[in-house]
Amino acid sequence: MSNRRSFFRAAGAVALGATAVSRAGAASLPEAAVQSTASTVPPPPPPNGRPFNPVVTLNGWSLPWRMRNGVKEFHLVCEPVVREFAPGMKVNMWGFNGSSPGPTIEAVEGDRVRIFVTNKLPEPTAIHWHGVLVPSGMDGVSGLTQPPIPVGKTFVYEFTLLRSGSHFYHTHLDEQLQLALGMYGCLVVHPKDPDFMKVDRDFMFMLASYDVEPGAMTPKVSTMTEFNMWTWNNRVFPGIDPLVARTGDRVRIRVGNLTMTNHPIHMHGPSFEVTGTDGGWVPKAARWPEVTTDIGVGQLRAFEFDAVAGDWAIHCHKSHHTMNAMGHDVPTMVGVDQKNLAERITKLVPDYMVMGDKGMHDMAEMEMPLPDNTLPMMTGTGPFGPVAMGGMFSVVKVRDNVRPGDYKDPGKYRHPPGTVAHEWRGEVPNPTRAKVDTPAASNLQVRRPDGHEGH
Numbered sequence: 001m002s003n004r005r006s007f008f009r010a011a012g013a014v015a016l017g018a019t020a021v022s023r024a025g026a027a028s029l030p031e032a033a034v035q036s037t038a039s040t041v042p043p044p045p046p047p048n049g050r051p052f053n054p055v056v057t058l059n060g061w062s063l064p065w066r067m068r069n070g071v072k073e074f075h076l077v078c079e080p081v082v083r084e085f086a087p088g089m090k091v092n093m094w095g096f097n098g099s100s101p102g103p104t105i106e107a108v109e110g111d112r113v114r115i116f117v118t119n120k121l122p123e124p125t126a127i128h129w130h131g132v133l134v135p136s137g138m139d140g141v142s143g144l145t146q147p148p149i150p151v152g153k154t155f156v157y158e159f160t161l162l163r164s165g166s167h168f169y170h171t172h173l174d175e176q177l178q179l180a181l182g183m184y185g186c187l188v189v190h191p192k193d194p195d196f197m198k199v200d201r202d203f204m205f206m207l208a209s210y211d212v213e214p215g216a217m218t219p220k221v222s223t224m225t226e227f228n229m230w231t232w233n234n235r236v237f238p239g240i241d242p243l244v245a246r247t248g249d250r251v252r253i254r255v256g257n258l259t260m261t262n263h264p265i266h267m268h269g270p271s272f273e274v275t276g277t278d279g280g281w282v283p284k285a286a287r288w289p290e291v292t293t294d295i296g297v298g299q300l301r302a303f304e305f306d307a308v309a310g311d312w313a314i315h316c317h318k319s320h321h322t323m324n325a326m327g328h329d330v331p332t333m334v335g336v337d338q339k340n341l342a343e344r345i346t347k348l349v350p351d352y353m354v355m356g357d358k359g360m361h362d363m364a365e366m367e368m369p370l371p372d373n374t375l376p377m378m379t380g381t382g383p384f385g386p387v388a389m390g391g392m393f394s395v396v397k398v399r400d401n402v403r404p405g406d407y408k409d410p411g412k413y414r415h416p417p418g419t420v421a422h423e424w425r426g427e428v429p430n431p432t433r434a435k436v437d438t439p440a441a442s443n444l445q446v447r448r449p450d451g452h453e454g455h
């Protein structure tokens, strides 16, 4: 009992607002902690085992463990879960211990770990430790290195972590369906010397994509390329927590990609350098400054920078990945004179509204009726108005007065006087223009995806 109670205490400290649920028939297994909030849970110091500097899983949490005869024991439970992508949209997923992505597993270089995996899914599964060198039989490839974990059964994986680095775990059975429903989580092996690669703040998240039809709640698992939800730890803007830091902090962000395409992750403000991949740390002499790092499919990049005060956007630079569910057959209407068209349609449909002839930003301010369980395509509000983003977008919020260990949203940034772009009310000098051979067409030809042309 005392053993169990101390584990409970550790679990409670790790997962604020979480409940550790005792599971019948699992008496010899570590408690399978669960977590229900989609907020970032700041990590406590490790309750036992060797010391390390914990990572902050964006909109996530870390899995508690117990020590048994020097072995660090974790318990993952694979099960269906419901994940809120952002307020107003919930999605049926498969995950671990009540959440998708699953909780982050954190251990130390040299640790012996024993990971129990209980399968509460309706089909078999197997778990692979991406980028971690383990004995071949622990590698988690169903059929190749182990039998599948049957429904209702628990398997155990046991190995020694040979080197520090940034990794993830994910299903390696029926991936087409299980990955498409969210069967993955972060895995960090901390250096045995806590001063090696030490940073003040260490964030981690995984990129994923889903196809959830507006109004639906379950992703279409057969989608191959045309996804409409682009997520960080299965959240979309404005549901993604800000990455909070103090001015001057050394900050690391670890980003893994389990989507079907690459994501150029771009951060405004200070430049950064890639200091690690899922293969290990990058030697100093091999780093160069960047403001965007392209993260390929199945890759992870850890990058570091010195925090500068301000609000700095961080986002995927593929513009369709900073939007929520949108149709793909929307014609481009910029420059199209819809006046005559609108007059004709209004005779048939009195409420017809002309949209998008001056761009689409107007839509960010419109309250459009949406199907249930659907987010606006472009949304979110900042101190100066609509941000008009969605998907893979958040803000690195750096302030002078953030306390160590504090990850709460610090609110508005107070710009020093005279440092905000503003309307110019003086005389406007004549702009230099490129010599144009062809005058801008008043009516652009619009080529639609189906090949038809129209005005």
Ligand SMILES: [Cu+2]
Binding pocket: 230, 262, 263, 264, 316, 317, 318, 321, 392
């Ligand atoms: Cu992207």
